[in-house]
Amino acid sequence: MAGVSLRNLYKTYGKNSPYVVKDVCLDIEDGEFMVFVGPSGCGKSTTLRMVAGLERVSQGEIYIGDELMNHVPPKRRDIAMVFQNYALYPNMSVLENMAFGLRLRKTEKHLIDSSVKQNARTLEIEHLLERKPRQLSGGQRQRVALGRAIVRHPQVFLMDEPLSNLDARLRVQMRTEIVELHRRLGTTMIYVTHDQTEAMTMGSRICIMKDGVIQQVGVPEEVYMRP
Numbered sequence: 001m002a003g004v005s006l007r008n009l010y011k012t013y014g015k016n017s018p019y020v021v022k023d024v025c026l027d028i029e030d031g032e033f034m035v036f037v038g039p040s041g042c043g044k045s046t047t048l049r050m051v052a053g054l055e056r057v058s059q060g061e062i063y064i065g066d067e068l069m070n071h072v073p074p075k076r077r078d079i080a081m082v083f084q085n086y087a088l089y090p091n092m093s094v095l096e097n098m099a100f101g102l103r104l105r106k107t108e109k110h111l112i113d114s115s116v117k118q119n120a121r122t123l124e125i126e127h128l129l130e131r132k133p134r135q136l137s138g139g140q141r142q143r144v145a146l147g148r149a150i151v152r153h154p155q156v157f158l159m160d161e162p163l164s165n166l167d168a169r170l171r172v173q174m175r176t177e178i179v180e181l182h183r184r185l186g187t188t189m190i191y192v193t194h195d196q197t198e199a200m201t202m203g204s205r206i207c208i209m210k211d212g213v214i215q216q217v218g219v220p221e222e223v224y225m226r227p
């Protein structure tokens with residue numbers, strides 16, 4: 001298990017471009033559910049993508065546990081990421097989608113099978129294992145995306161607006177499921193959303209960003225969000 005530390009983090013997308021993340025300092029504790037919230041364009045995704053290793057850090061440091069991540073390639077970071085558009089492989093079955101990350105890592109087949117089955121049971125998608133993504137509803141696809149992420153037992157979970165493509169009813173249901181899943185797994189979570197209600201109901205702590213900087217960090221009861 002490991003926390004995530006962001007130390008004086010800066011990001012610019014080009015030499016003469018402005019900083020879109022500015023002096024972000026944050027210690028996310030091991031096992032914590034940290035939500036980044038703020039208006040579109042405030043730098044949430046960029047921050048998350050730097051933690052994932054999908055964007056280069058312009059300045060500052062990112063630690064997972066006590067290991068400096070700045071130059072560690074994404075594949076070697078002990079993280080899993082879930083995006084809003086699921087990004088399942090359309091030609092693979094649910095089972096193959098879930099197994100993919102483990103196969104890449106040359107995990108033994110019987111371990112892959114048992115891990116996929118067990119996690120499919122947890123997410124109640126066992127009956128869907130042979131289907132292709134196009135044969136699933138939005139909510140089922142999002143469960144498969146979650147399943148694909150958890151089979152690897154990552155130390156850190158990164159989620160970027162994972163619910164924003166779902167209809168309102170399902171979105172509320174999945175909030176509870178993700179919080180429950182997190183509780184069961186005990187991993188560190190960094191969850192990005194622009195939805196204040198989502199932030200307030202899901203986060204154990206909330207980090208409010210605006211224009212690339214952190215404005216407030218605290219438990220839901222102590223942060224103030226403008227209505």
Ligand code: ADP
Nearest residue numbers: 013020038039040041042043044045046047192
């Ligand atoms: P958020 O996730 O809060 O909506 P982002 O991190 O996506 O914000 O974006 C922060 C700022 O960086 C925005 O002004 C956005 O236009 C810019 N940005 C994001 N990605 C890129 C990119 N690949 N190239 C150039 N600018 C980008």
Ligand code: ADP
Nearest residue numbers: 013040041042044045046049084160161164194
């Ligand atoms: P979100 O609202 O979910 O943050 P965006 O529409 O901001 O999504 O970004 C979607 C993708 O486009 C991201 O991969 C982001 O890095 C990229 N992007 C965002 N803004 C820019 C930009 N100004 N130039 C190039 N790429 C961008």
